[in-house]
Amino acid sequence: KDARVRVTQCGVDAPNIVITEDEGMSVEDTLTTLREALTNATLVLGMHPDQATDAAVTFACERGLPFAVVPCCVYAKEFSRRRLRDGTQVTTHEQLCAYLMEKTSASGAKVQMSTLDMRGKNVVIWSLGAEPMCRA
Secondary structure (H helix, E strand, O other): OEEEEEHHHHOOOOOEEEEEHHHOOOHHHHHHHHHHHHHOOOOEEEEOOHHHHHHHHHHHHHHOOOEEEEOOOOOOOOOOOOEOOOOOEOOOHHHHHHHHHHHHHHOOOOEEEEEOOOOOOOEEEEEOOOOOOOOO
């Protein structure tokens, strides 16, 4: 039996996930484990996290956690509300990287962009974190 849940039930805002009881844990046990992992997180890493990119950066920034993400696909149609400070819609990988830099800077954290020595999408956006933001 599959149960569609939102990670918001664990206290964070993130995309839908699917939990399958056939994987050895009940839905409740899985949610408890996920809640504990998120509560105790000290670092956020995302290697080509696709649709979870924003959620990973937001989660880290709201909690003042260090993070590193290597964004890949932009998903411009799915995330049509993404805008750069100048109002430009985010439609390219370069713009996505700029957007993540702006988003992190707005949280008060110092943010860096580096290039990894590998093929493919290899730009990493990273921060050592800052003071946690108050959530309204």
